[in-house]
Structures are given as C-alpha cells and as structure tokens.
Amino acid sequence: MSSPIPGVTILGPLKGAQNEILSKETLHFLATLQRAFNPTRKALLQRRVLRQQELDRGQLPDFLPETAFIRNDDVWKAAKPAPGLQDRRVEITGPVDRKMVINALNCGAATYMADFEDSNAPTWENNLSGQVNLRDAICGTISFTNPGNNKKYELRKDGKLATLIVRPRGWHLEEKHILVDNEPCSGSIFDFALYFFHNAKKLVEIGWGPYFYLPKMESHLEARLWNDIFNLSQDMLNIPRGTIRGTVLIETILAAFEMDEIIYELRDHSSGLNCGRWDYIFSMIKKFRQNPKFVLPDRADVSMTVPFMDAYVRLLIKTCHRRGVHAMGGMAAQIPIKNDVQANDAAITKVRNDKLREVQAGHDGTWVAHPDLVKVALEVFNEHMPQPNQLFVRREDVQVSALDLLNINFKGAITEKGIRSNIDVGLVYMESWLRGVGCVPIHHLMEDAATAEISRSQLWQWAKHGARTAEGKTVTAQMLLGYLDEEVERLRKQLGNKYAQTKYDTAKRYFATQITGQEYADFLTSLLYDEITVNAQKAKM
Template identity: 65%
Template sequence: MAIETAKGVRIVAKVPPQYADILSLGAQEFLALLHRTFDARRKELLQKRVERQKAIDAGQLPDFLPETQWIRDDPTWKGAPPAPGLHDRRVEITGPVDRKMVINALNAGAKTFMADFEDSNAPTWDNNLSGQVNLRDAIRRKIDFVAPNGKFYQLNPDESQLAVLLVRPRGWHLEEAHFLVDGAPMSGALFDFGLYFYHNAAELLRRGAGPYFYLPKMESHLEARLWNDTFNLAQDTLRIPRGSIRGTVLIETILAAFEMEEIIYELRDHSSGLNCGRWDYIFSYIKKLRAHPEYVLPDRAAVGMTSPFMSAYVRLLIKTCHKRGVHAMGGMAAQIPIKDDPKANEAAMEKVRADKRREARAGHDGTWVAHPALIPIAKAIFDAEMPQPNQLHRRTDDVVVTARDLLSNAGIDGGVTERGVRENVDVALQYMEAWLRGSGCVPIHNLMEDAATAEISRSQLYQWVHHQVTMTNGQKVTPELVRRVLDEDLAQRRKTLGEAKWKQSRFELAAKYLAGTVGLEGTRTAYADFLTTLCYEAITTRADADQSTKL
C-alpha cells in the first residue's frame, strides 16, 4: 500500500493497510523532527563508544569520572518522585509486543508490564509496526486476539487488575532501515519511542498514567542526556507537560556502572530509577574487557549474582538509587516451568525463590520475571520481605564500591568446560536461527533466552577462542574445536528436523554469522558489537525504489 509521506521521508517497505494510521503524516513529521534534531549527536556518541573501546583494549580500564565528581558529591539533588502507577513495582513482567503476549502480560497479575521492542523482539518491519498497533489498542482497551485454535483472548474488564505499561525502545546503536529521513535510516530508538509517544502520550495522561519507558544499552551519562533532551522536545512539541515521561535505565553495560549517579542526574526530572540488567551486564563485561586474558570468565552457568563484580554492581546500584530517591529494580528470572519433570521444575523454582529473596533483602524495590508462572513466586517473596510499596527509605550509605570491585572476577568457582563450549554454541545457534525467522524470545534448555543471554554465549566463545583458554579437561579452546562442535550441532539439528524443515530453517545462515563473529578459521567477519546489528540486514524487507513510498 502506498501512503502519503512527509517531506524528506521515504518508507522503503510495503505498508499494509492495518498499519497506515500508525504511520500517519503527523507521526512521520514527528519522527523526522526527532531524527533531524538528534541523529548527529547520536552518531557522535556511538563514535565515542568506538574510541572508548580502543582505549580499553590498550589498557585504560574503566573508572569513575573525575570531571563529574561534583555530581556524586552533591547530596541535595534527587530524581523525580514516583509517577502514578509506579510507586509499587514489586513484580514486573517483560516480553515482546505481539498481540497475544500483550494481552496475557497485562492480565498476568504483575504490577507492570515492560513491552519490549528491543532484546525480546526481532525488529522486522511487521513486528515493529504491529507492536505499535497492539500497544495503541491495549491502552484504549480495544485489544483482543483469536488464536489459530479458536481460543479468544481479551483484557480483564477490571482495570485495577491490569499491569501498568512501560515500553522499551531499541538502543542507540540500532537503526530502522525501512524508514529514511533525508536519505538516512532513522534511529531505531527514536522510531520506537516517537511512534509510541505520538500516538499514546495524551491518552495515557487522560487515563491517569503516563508515557513510561525502559532505556537500554547506554554506556554513558551523555547518552542519558540525549534521551532527556529527546523527552523535552517530544513533550514540548506535542504540548505534553514536562516531567510526564518517566524513564527507568537498565544498567546493563560495565561502563554505565561507573556513571550511575550521573545518569540519574541527567534524567532527574524524568527518572524512575535504575534496573540491574544482569544478562546484558555480563555480556558487556566480556565484550568490553575481551582483549585482556585476566578477565576471562568461566562457563556462563558459573557466573551468577554472587560473583564479585556482579555483587558489587548490585550494591552500588541500590545505594545510588536510594540516595537519589528513585527505584532500584532487580534483574530477570529467566526460568520457565518444566512441565514434564516435577523434580527439575521444583529445583528451577527454588532457584527463583532464592534469587528473589536475595534481591528483596538486598534492598531492591522490585524484580523482573519472564514467565507468568513466576509472578506468584516473586510476589510472595517481595510481599514477605517488603510489605510496603517500595524500599526507597532504605539507605545503604555505608556501602563502598571501588572501581576494582566492579571489575573483579576473583574467586568465581568453576572453569571453562567442554560442556560450557557446547552449550554456548547451541544457545547462540538456536537463538540466532529463531531471530532470523523473526522471533526474539525463545525457550532453550528451560530458560527464556533473548538477545542478551545469546550475546553472553557467543561472546564467551570469542573470548575463549581468542585467548586459547585451557578447559578443565586440559584441552585448549581452539577455532578447530569450536568449528567441530558447531558442525556436530548443525548435523544433529538437520537429522532431528528432517530435510523439509531443515530447508525452511535459518540454521545455515545463523552458523555462518556465528562462526564469523566468534573468529573461526576461514571466516572474515570480525567480532560484532551486537548480534542484532550483525544479523539485521537479513531480516529487512526493503523494497526497490519504485515500490517504496516517497514524496
């Protein structure tokens, strides 16, 4: 379908009729304004990431910034008070923006639902546009869904039982290849934020809530400043009162951990706290320190929240948030129910209980789950440990966390095992194959895997191959070893699927991408900062110029 486009805008993909109003002329003009105002700054900040990585590779390890010491030392400033609906966030459920998921998540009994355009969403053109439609309809309570088996889904008519909606746009590094402004692809972050805000901000305020966001993958307070400026421009342009937006920042990069207070400061009028984005944080630790053999981590399963660098990060985050009067949110429980093995299921659920109990006792104000079945478990823990709406009153000013603490991997039990190599190959391969088919949230080995967990797997493989790590069995992790494991995994999957399903799958393409970014012999692809940028071209549906919509 050809639709009218704003001046300078070109949509290089087909727009199905059901999405035409999401890409209305007014929405396009708003997106173009955001792009023209902020894209140059976004690209400058991305270049700073490149320069910072070169410095780390050369031995300049992360540290607290001396030039912002005054922000950390000033006791007088605070973040914004909790917005309507965000005082009590004891259990938050997260998931992609497909229609059934949106309905189920809002109904599931969690305090909030983070609808995700990022790590649990493969950003196909259809996924992104349909997600915007689904959220628009959900906000107006006009959403329902009929499954292929005839089952009907609708929202709970008792609005007091519905979760408060938060939205996670893509990170600053991703682009929306189908939407061009003045010939350049638009930032995926601004595209996701802009469409949602344009269509829903006023309606959310009318309903007593607001446009609430989770902000991912930031590496510095300057990137938070860019978000804050974006919020102010958006609010002013659409005549939404300043401060209506709230943004919770996921501290999921090792560099952001050194700038927590500065990040809250930049967003202070819009801040609703920080979140321990644990899986991406482990990925970032590996990625940023990958040139240094002393920071090699053991098997993924051995790296938990009690690992030294993870424990330090949690303690600093809680201290920082409560010092500044904003929420300190706990991390994701990725477990899912194991239906055919009661004993294994109970063991998995006990891990969830222990994890959530640790979070509540540490001082977190709430936590994340990936599956509705985990909501009652997490809620029971937080109800017992936190009978009040939050723990903002709980101060831990005596906690001292140094730069060395944030980097320490000393004393983590376990080493690199052949099983760890095989599991990393299998998780990365399965996830990448599903992502290439348009699915960003995949159950694998009784865990709900998204891009963050897959990133740990492939980055560990790169780290182990790059440093020729010796496994517990005495063998080295060589390119030849990983290639053999990858080939064996592929062969087994081909046998299991059968030729017809194999040909429909994307396993061969996933293996090609994985081999390249891990550094196997015979490949030319270098380590990619993100799997999502590495594989994005393969899921675009850009049309030829004569098929695109343009002025």
C-alpha cells in the first residue's frame, strides 16, 4: 500500500494502534534515517564479505595497528552511567509480546532487554505489536488478559519496574515490509527509529532514557554507524546528544579485537559491553569454518572456562572498567524444571555457579532468561557485589594476546549424542521460528537463534572436515542427513495428526542445506526470513 511519504511503500497490513506506530511523522523520520545511513550499512556488509574471504584463505585476525593510539591512551573515558543504568546487576531478556513485557518489567530485575532480535521471529505482526507494547508500557497503560483463564496482567504499582533497554535487529537483517525508494528498509534502522521516535521524550520525562543493546557487530566502523544514527536522531527530535545509550554485545570474534575502538566510537553514548556468549561461539565456528585447526567439540564441552572464552571475558572486563563502563555477563539459559526436584536443583546450582564465576571475575551484572531466576542471580551478586557495580575492579593483571583469543586447545569430544542434539535443537528451533515464535524452551533451556546457529554450524564444520566421533565414526553429509530424516520421522510419529499443522517439513528442507559442509548461509534468520514475510505468504496463495 502507498504511504503519505513519497518514496515509502508499506507492504504489510496495519490494524488498530499499528497505524499510530507507522504515522506520517514516523515514516518521515524512518525514511530520513534510511536514506542517510543505508548506503553505509550496505558498504559495511560488503566489508564483512571481503574480511571473510581473507579468513577463508587462512589469515588470522589481530589487534588493528591503525587504532593502537586508541587502545594505548589511558586518559579517555566513556560517558558516565545514565539514569536507571547505574545498577544493572541482573538483567532479564526476552521477546516483546505483551505478557512478556509486563512480566519482565515487574520481575525485580534491574533492567529488561526487550528483544526484536534473536528471541523474536521478525514477522510483521510481531514487530509492530512489539512496538505498540513497548509504547504502552512506557506510558503506563499496558495490560493483558489471558484468553485461556482470564488472568489479568498489569504493571506493578510500587514503581519498582526494570529499566527498559531495547535490542534492534543486527545490521545484516532487512525489514522487507517497508520499502524506501524501492529498497527494503534496514531492520536495525526500522526497529530503532520506531522505538526512538515514539518513546524517547517520554522516557526522559519518566527518568530513564532511550537505551539500546546493539547486536552482531564485527568492527568499530559498525559502531561508528550507530553513533552517527544516534546523533542525527537526537538532533531531529531536539534531544540533547548523549541522551541515548548503547550497550554493545561482543558476540563476534572479530569484534573482540576491537573492544576499545567500539567503546571509543560510541563513547558519548556508551553504556558498556556484554559477553554474548552463545553467538560468540557461533562466530568462532562460522568465521573459521574453512580452517581445520578450528574444529570445536560438542557444544556441551565449550564452557566459559575454555581458553578462548576465558580470554574473551577477561579482556572485556578489563577494557570496560578501564573506560568507566559496565562489563555485563552472559545469559543463564536454564529455566525452572517442574515436577522434578532433583533436576531443578541441579539447574539452579548451575546458574549459581555461573553467576558466581561472573561476579568474581569482575562483571557488573548478568543475564537471565526466566523471571524465577532473577532472585537466584540477585542473591549471588548481592553477596559478592553489595554496591551498584564494580567499575573499580580494573583487572590490570590481565594481559590477553591475539593468540589467547584464538586458543582452542582444550579437552572435548565430538559424540553421536552431540550430533543428534544439534540436529534436534536446530530443527525444533527453526520450526518454531517459522511459526513466528523466536524464544523456545528446549530440554529445559530457553533457546534463541544463537543456539540454532551453533547447532547447524557445528554440523557443517564436522561434515566439511570429516571429523571423527568419540565412537570412531567419520562425520559425513550422508550421516547427518540420515540422522535428520530419523529425527523428523520420530517427530511425525510422536505428533500424529498434529504433525500436519507444524512447519517441520519446511524447517527440514532448509536445515538439510546447512549441514553438508557445502552451502552455508550467513545467518539462519536471513535464510528463513522470506518464509515469514506477508508477501511470501500471499505468493503461496
């Protein structure tokens, strides 16, 4: 459908409050940002392609000589913590459906990362409804009634709500339901622009600010692009520069070599870095997938204490505290296990140990995926970090080299159990995502896109290099496709008539292309995205 802004086309339907979210003024703001910055975004994505070609030829990353002056300068600092972000000891993350938004803001966590990225399947409906939900939450008018039991959800009245932080999509994703000058809109710019335009002034009024988590970056130049967007956006709405804050997820191996530079580019808008652990493992496999020296064992063996993960954590904490910003820990994906006390106790113990490791290492806060784990994480951080943060823990003892960040020398095995688990998790997650659900409980863990990415990337890597399992078998494409057939057949028998209502056949078709050691999509979300666009659905009718 046409829009009131020349050059802007809306390809998805609008209903109710969604029309307000895509008002004429909003579309003008969005189009201005898209026209100003999308060419740079596309150039940076092409730069990723060229960098990958270098890695495929065997070149290894290193700290950049041209930015050594930034790393070596002890004087510069980033912005002081913004209102509502001084104490971030426990952050809860999750998608932007209405019930989740209310529960997350109410749960007692310091902040809530409302996610348009890895835990959100970016259907047109999910994205627009999510924006409506966040606007209503900020205005204090949000409520939800469960149609199944008529239970009503509202924001708590005591004012003790989590500070809201929004994660837009990564630079690689597009929003194909909006065309600007006949080009799909950047998903990052779309998510940011709608949220900022509708909520920035109200957020400042209530004592917070427009705060963001910035995902999937691979260089400081990509952080510079975000900073440019922040500056223009604040100028257009007459909001002082520096009001926006962005926490960058260090979840790619290349970004780990540019932590100082990333903070420097965002320094007036920086609120620190986060250890995006699962995507970081995915990146390690993905970037070096052609190199047989970087074959990793089962996901279960790649813990936070293996050399390359430990080095990454130590460097992140040191870098953040040196620059005066928060160093946030990673996700505890465990969820409560009902009707099995022993298994639940074991899961809670894992969470406690993980959070103890983080706070003792010097992290200023951590992530959980379930409201019931907020209390567990809080207890650990309150005991070992009674003050709002530990920016004073400088970690000057830490010296991390390029080789440390690339050190995969640790014990681990590739097992048939690990192979079948990757097939199971990857398939189940992709099927759910295709149905529009991006946050999925699988085997008592709350999984998002990062888990599926690890699963298919490991399978691809093992098939590519003919890895040997602990049982003495050589991993081949034929083996993996056979296991995939078996898993789908098992699900078909298990679900019976309900199988026809699922997306498993579609998920299998895409998954099969990604595990043979040949074709490799840059991201599963990009590979699958056309399946959930309104246009694709119309084309199938």
